[in-house]
Amino acid sequence: xxxxxxxxxxxxxxxxxxxxxxxxxxxxxxxxxxxxxxxxxxxxxxxxxxxxxxxxxxxxxxxxxxxxxxxxxxxxxxxxxxxxxxxxxxxxxxxxxxxxxxxxxxxxxxxxxxxxxxxxxxxxxxxxxxxxxxxxxxxxxxxxxxxxxxxxxxxxxxxxxxxxxxxxxxxxxxxxxxxxxxxxxxxxxxxxxxxxxxxxxxxxxxxxxxxxxxxxxxxxxxxxxxxxxxxxxxxxxxxxxxxxxxxxxxxxxxxxxxxxxxxxxxxxxxxxxxxxxxxxxxxxxxxxxxxxxxxxxxxxxxxxxxxxxxxxxxxxxxxxxxxxxxxxxxxxxxxxxxxxxxxxxxxxxxxxxxxx
Numbered sequence: 338x339x340x341x342x343x344x345x346x347x348x349x350x351x352x353x354x355x356x357x358x359x360x361x362x363x364x365x366x367x368x369x370x371x372x373x374x375x376x377x378x379x380x381x382x383x384x385x386x387x388x389x390x391x392x393x394x395x396x397x398x399x400x401x402x403x404x405x406x407x408x409x410x411x412x413x414x415x416x417x418x419x420x421x422x423x424x425x426x427x428x429x430x431x432x433x434x435x436x437x438x439x440x441x442x443x444x445x446x447x448x449x450x451x452x453x454x455x456x457x458x459x460x461x462x463x464x465x466x467x468x469x470x471x472x473x474x475x476x477x478x479x480x481x482x483x484x485x486x487x488x489x490x491x492x493x494x495x496x497x498x499x500x501x502x503x504x505x506x507x508x509x510x511x512x513x514x515x516x517x518x519x520x521x522x523x524x525x526x527x528x529x530x531x532x533x534x535x536x537x538x539x540x541x542x543x544x545x546x547x548x549x550x551x552x553x554x555x556x557x558x559x560x561x562x563x564x565x566x567x568x569x570x571x572x573x574x575x576x577x578x579x580x581x582x583x584x585x586x587x588x589x590x591x592x593x594x595x596x597x598x599x600x601x602x603x604x605x606x607x608x609x610x611x612x613x614x615x616x617x618x619x620x621x622x623x624x625x626x627x628x629x630x631x632x633x634x635x636x637x638x639x640x641x642x643x644x645x646x647x648x649x650x651x652x653x654x655x656x657x658x659x660x661x662x663x664x665x666x667x668x669x670x671x672x673x674x675x676x677x678x679x680x681x682x683x684x685x686x687x688x689x690x691x692x693x
Contacts, residue, residue, distance in 0.1 A: 341629035349417035364625040369651035374658025484597030500558035580608030618642030637678030
């Protein structure tokens with residue numbers, strides 16, 4: 338496995354007031370009601386990448402003002418802090434983001450990165466001469482090894498249904514707007530993975546034959562044309578259903594060669610048929626053997642395919658997000674007769690809307 342996150346602390350970020358020393362495993366399925374904080378947890382990955390970018394203050398400001406990023410706004414919270422540790426003996430680091438001197442600006446002013454000792458959350462830094470070199474290495478590790486995917490927008494005017502540049506193929510973008518170029522590259526350089534993607538798409542959509550990625554044309558722009566079985570008609574990307582298009586994106590993200598070490602998926606079950614949901618679960622289970630996968634979902638049928646220890650229940654208590662990993666021993670008496678999805682719907686372990 339690559340450099341997965343083993344533990345993290347998040348303080349003062351959006352609805353997450355204090356998540357301390359939380360353990361992440363190879364597979365983490367976040368469930369909970371709307372507004373509980375699942376999406377906020379996933380958005381932390383984007384903030385982390387922004388903080389570790391070369392122009393980090395500018396990148397973080399693009400994500401929003403302090404009133405949008407800090408827990409309960411900048412009047413209550415003056416800074417948010419993160420401590421991240423990696424598996425495989427990789428040292429972690431501490432990140433803090435604070436306000437400008439002028440509170441009316443409500444903009445991020447200071448970003449502090451400190452490497453930590455390998456011992457977990459001692460609060461002490463090494464002070465070693467190679468701290469700067471370590472942070473540079475951490476920047477490269479995070480930037481190249483975290484993939485955050487949200488394939489929600491498949492509407493008529495979504496970027497994924499439009500043309501993209503053939504040169505935009507280095508990595509799959511978060512909303513898959515460069516899907517055609519990325520698949521074209523796979524078809525030429527990674528035939529095995531490309532074939533696997535096409536085969537699993539055919540399982541979910543048996544009418545699908547193949548993509549028509551015409552690289553012979555001189556134009557730089559490329560569209561995701563495809564062909565249906567028994568027809569030589571070139572179908573336009575606007576003729577792919579929303580659910581099928583999302584499944585194509587998911588299959589590509591999870592079966593791509595050299596995927597990110599840490600993969601975040603936001604509600605991948607949207608618009609999927611129950612059988613496609615089974616395929617989705619299989620893809621996630623396969624991916625987490627070698628990579629760390631963090632999924633946010635609202636689907637009870639989807640969690641039926643996983644173990645209790647894979648599930649993290651997210652709830653709101655007194656206005657803040659609370660995270661709890663399920664324990665199989667606590668549910669043993671129930672699991673003989675009910676599935677995890679049944680127990681969630683029965684409110685046995687929480688994760689349902691509640692009054693505050």
